[in-house]
Amino acid sequence: MAALQPLLYALPGNEAFTRLLARAWPAEPGQLLARRFPDGESLVRLDTPPRGRDVALLCTLHEPDARLVPLLLAADTARELGARSVGLVAPYLAYLRQDRIFHAGESRSAALFARLLSAHFDWLVTVDPHLHRFHSLDEVYSIPSAAAAAAPLLAGWVAGNVERPLLIGPDDESRQWVAAIAREAGAPALVLEKVRRGDREVEIRVPDLAGWAGHAPVLADDIIASGGTLAAAIGRLRAQGWPPPVCLAVHAVFAPGAQEALVAAGAGPVVTTNTIEHATNGIDVSSVVADACRNLLARLPRRGTERPAGVA
């Protein structure tokens, strides 16, 4: 008898990506109900029985605090109802930027958040996690994980939409994404220098770019959060007489005011992937997420319905 497909449940707000992923993987969409009681507490119900199935919960994790409780309730419920394994597909994985203690007394939330998710899930798939001081998710997550790369898709978009592109990273942290996109798109690339002064204030230093005249500037970063980084870079480029730069990002976090900041700075088209649903989404990454899910499940340690070895 053929093995059953994985069962893929969408947490609220993730329905569109879940449909794309279910088709690409392929997985069977499951019915999950999540709602809040009048007192603000969450109720989660799995209407499709998960018994004996490899279960995946799809929940992108921008604004993660409110999403976390329903997500953990769903994971534990799937396990209690006999799921064979319970995985998390989080196209955007939160809390990776606080990867060290910057000021005495702060939490190192990247590690704490990873411990929390690792205690409730058997595996994890995400897209381009913000790995800066960590080299891999394995440094903080104790469960098997896979990071799908959006760079080939971003590069395809650049190749198809921008003539003579010059890829520009706004800061050192963006170097890995900019280099990968530039390599795949066969375009030149450079990286600017950033000093962060606060949550929304950054200073960007741009060298004289006169030697690149005739190229179309394409700013690329992994995350647009406050928009401060890209807005500062746009401002410096425009001050040198460059045309409105195309702005590319993997994760459209877009905190309140971010889009306005980009427009006010003089951005050209802003294009993001659908790891977080947003009006700027122009690149679908469900195919690379499906590849990552398939490959990870194929190498998942199996011991009946127990969790993989080494998992708390």
Ligand code: R5P
């Ligand atoms: C880290 O530095 C990242 O690569 C991004 O540049 C940063 O997270 C963007 O944040 P914001 O939009 O708030 O400047």
